[in-house]
Amino acid sequence: MAKRNVFYSFHFDKDVFRVQQIRNMGVLVGDDPVSPNTWEEIKRTEQGVEDWINENLKRKTCLVVLVGEDTANRKWVKYEIKRACELGIPVVGVRIHNVKCVNTGYGKKGPDPFAGLDLKWTDGTTYSPTVYNPDPDGAYKDINENLASWIETAILEVK
Numbered sequence: 001m002a003k004r005n006v007f008y009s010f011h012f013d014k015d016v017f018r019v020q021q022i023r024n025m026g027v028l029v030g031d032d033p034v035s036p037n038t039w040e041e042i043k044r045t046e047q048g049v050e051d052w053i054n055e056n057l058k059r060k061t062c063l064v065v066l067v068g069e070d071t072a073n074r075k076w077v078k079y080e081i082k083r084a085c086e087l088g089i090p091v092v093g094v095r096i097h098n099v100k101c102v103n104t105g106y107g108k109k110g111p112d113p114f115a116g117l118d119l120k121w122t123d124g125t126t127y128s129p130t131v132y133n134p135d136p137d138g139a140y141k142d143i144n145e146n147l148a149s150w151i152e153t154a155i156l157e158v159k
Contacts, residue, residue, distance in 0.1 A: 011069075017102055063091045090154040
């Protein structure tokens with residue numbers, strides 16, 4: 001299976017350590033992290049954040065929403081999901097609360113980030129991305145073994 005070029009969407013403050021574990025699995029080519037100095041410049045304005053998201057989504061084959069406790073409530077996560085649909089980029093959700101964080105342990109299951117969003121493709125058809133729930137007794141292993149196929153499934157669903 002070829003490596004896919006994906007954009008990871010997540011709540012930084014709560015889930016960055018869990019996300020780094022997933023990004024380091026080496027299964028996929030992901031969005032390159034932004035250096036702290038660059039991010040400080042980007043986030044000075046909402047337009048700066050939108051421009052960064054828009055530019056980085058253009059080259060992606062899938063948006064992977066890594067769902068933690070508060071992910072569904074994040075403004076920029078919602079924007080990334082809606083924008084991916086507008087661009088025709090497949091979207092998939094993966095719950096990560098059962099991936100252990102070295103600082104906080106395990107998280108709490110958060111709400112579905114796609115619930116309540118009116119997601120449509122450019123042709124007007126409704127879109128409802130899948131949210132995968134990895135095995136709570138081996139979430140890291142389950143994600144490592146299945147993330148690539150979950151992404152492929154999302155891509156095939158939109159073709």
